[in-house]
Amino acid sequence: MADPAKTSSWDDLTVRIVSSVAMTIVGAIGVILGGVWFQMLVVFVTAVMIWELWMMIAPDRPTPGMLMAALTASVMSGQLTLTEHWAYALFLIVPAIGASQIRVERRAFVLFALAIPIAGYGLLHFRANYGFVWLLWLMSVVIVTDVFGYFAGRTFGGPKFWPSISPKKTWSGTSAGWVGAGIVGFVFTLFTNAGLSIIVISMVLSFASQMGDIAESALKRRMKVKDSSTLIPGHGGLFDRFDALLGAVLFMLIIAAVFNIPGVAF
Numbered sequence: 001m002a003d004p005a006k007t008s009s010w011d012d013l014t015v016r017i018v019s020s021v022a023m024t025i026v027g028a029i030g031v032i033l034g035g036v037w038f039q040m041l042v043v044f045v046t047a048v049m050i051w052e053l054w055m056m057i058a059p060d061r062p063t064p065g066m067l068m069a070a071l072t073a074s075v076m077s078g079q080l081t082l083t084e085h086w087a088y089a090l091f092l093i094v095p096a097i098g099a100s101q102i103r104v105e106r107r108a109f110v111l112f113a114l115a116i117p118i119a120g121y122g123l124l125h126f127r128a129n130y131g132f133v134w135l136l137w138l139m140s141v142v143i144v145t146d147v148f149g150y151f152a153g154r155t156f157g158g159p160k161f162w163p164s165i166s167p168k169k170t171w172s173g174t175s176a177g178w179v180g181a182g183i184v185g186f187v188f189t190l191f192t193n194a195g196l197s198i199i200v201i202s203m204v205l206s207f208a209s210q211m212g213d214i215a216e217s218a219l220k221r222r223m224k225v226k227d228s229s230t231l232i233p234g235h236g237g238l239f240d241r242f243d244a245l246l247g248a249v250l251f252m253l254i255i256a257a258v259f260n261i262p263g264v265a266f
Helices: 004-010 013-033 035-057 062-077 085-101 106-129 132-156 171-191 197-223 238-258
Strands: 160-162 166-170
Touching: 013 035, 013 132, 035 062, 035 106, 035 197, 035 238, 062 085, 062 106, 085 106, 106 132, 106 197, 106 238, 132 166, 132 171, 132 197, 132 238, 160 171, 166 171, 166 197, 171 197, 197 238
Parallel strands: none
Antiparallel strands: 160 166
């Protein structure tokens, strides 16, 4: 007879897989096409994430959240050809307006409202300047980290990684994510000019993506919500799905500012 606890831990798998496949197809089409098509996808995702962020913090006031989402979309729509440094100040508009409108978790809102559109810009920048293969590597690391972590955590369980913030995350799942990311890095050494250092970079990037997940988990725990929204069956909201990508892109933006890393050449 099946263990009820084990059964319940896998009962959302089918829904998660279907949703993941659908999101992967849409995301893959956007990444492959690039240009304005990828930009529209990034604009949509960042705007919805800002709305979800607002609704977690101030769910009783939906209208300002929608207005800030629309403003985020407007700002992001002009980022593909961003060339003037002063234009980066546009990223401050939504955090500033939000901070003036809320009384609780103001600092958290400002930090995430800055991070989300900057990460969105990072995705557009990487796709336009580093190319499809580079972005494929980054997104593959994030996806494989999540998949390996999910299955290893559900299969092996064990000690919790950070129980006070994310009770479901285990050390087995976390370390499995690093291993999976290392495998992705190795695969990319086989058909790109990247050296073996990409394996280590992939594993560090994996950790950065996990920290993005942890950061959103901390916010949800403080706001006493399970998911950022219910838009995606089995996953919650877009913020729940892309929090890891948020951490990964922000990390690579910092690395790209310090080192010269065009293409998959590390």
